[in-house]
Amino acid sequence: MNGTTTDTARTFARNAKGVREVLSMKFETLSFEGAWYDAFGTPERKGVWFIWGNSGNGKTSFVMQLCKELARFGRVAYNSMEEGACLTMQNTLRRFGMDEVNRRFLLLDNESMEELSLRIKRQKSPDFIVIDSFQYTQMTYRQYIAFKERHRNKLLIFISHATGTLPTGRSAKSVMFDAALKIYVEGYRAISKGRFIGPVGHFDIWPERAQEYWGRKEKQQ
Template sequence: MARAYSINEILNKKYKLLDFRGAWFDAFGKPEARGVWFVYGNSSNGKGSFLYQLSMELSRNGRVAINEMEEGSAKTVQDTLSRHRMEDYAGKILIIDNEPMEELAKRLRRHKSPEFIIINSFQYTQLNYRQYIEFKEEFRSNKLIVFSSHADGKQPAGRAAKSVMYDADMKIWVEGYRAISKGRYIGEKGYFDVWPEKALRYWGERVPENY
């Protein structure tokens, strides 16, 4: 039987929050540092770059692992790390080369395993929705799990991915180099520009002269 809380117990409950600052705070506020996030979008819109920028921001709050199931340790990953100058994050961010979900679960069960795990992408996990729920329920109380997903138009690609989106605590749509919060956490601005100049041009907004 699940525990039942009184209203006052919920109101007085303390939560571990992410210490987002600057543009991250403006986009997403201060979300809870556990649960499931779902980042989706079409190719060539900045989704991959957003995930790596997110990993850097998350690393201020704890250790991060990126299970790079799509690109593994390919030259494209090296290029992304170089482009974002991530050499200073060597002790905080771990790149995992296409680890199956069963092995990833074993890794996350270890003592002092990373607090944050980014999985690129949900389609490559080959999980169905039931398997996703089992994975989520094991780790959601003490981990933040971020799934990326391909899109089919404006929706996640595949029935299971669409169900995961509806279940996720944070839904982030990436389009035109802009990561837009679709709930449940939304900052005052509500979006983060992955590549500001390209985002402004895509969305038809004025580009400052110093860009």
């Protein structure tokens, strides 16, 4: 048996797993508590999450709260491709007290996907990567898959614009379907539509506004 054949056999052996082997595997998870657990349960700490919603519904506020929560479990890099380091971003960081997680939160000022990929490959790079927004990356679905495969040991969180109740653009829709955790934001509420759903299934970004919005919507139905 030559070297190539041996390598191929090893690859097949590594990729194929029996049911008992899979059931005995241990996965690293995020031990969410309180409202976070109620909404999203205990998700895996790597993979792809996808967050989308229309402007004015609390999406930015939710993402910042999520970053602060994730900073409890590791380091977060937020690639602000739309706003970058500007006054609006400064006000957002101040409003959510992000200085409390200063050493675990890194704001990237409109870093290209190529630069971001190099950063993630470094030793001791951030554990959680937030990319805002998917539309600004101008990635095709094929490019997204390649990026995801290069960084399988990280949690990649893509933020997306919405058209109606769906992400804007064909590639964004495909990424949404691929993501392990899909979070749709409407009426100051982040709703889990993915594979990780807690006992409540949603997170109220601004509880008073959310109750007002959804209460009004229920009456209209």
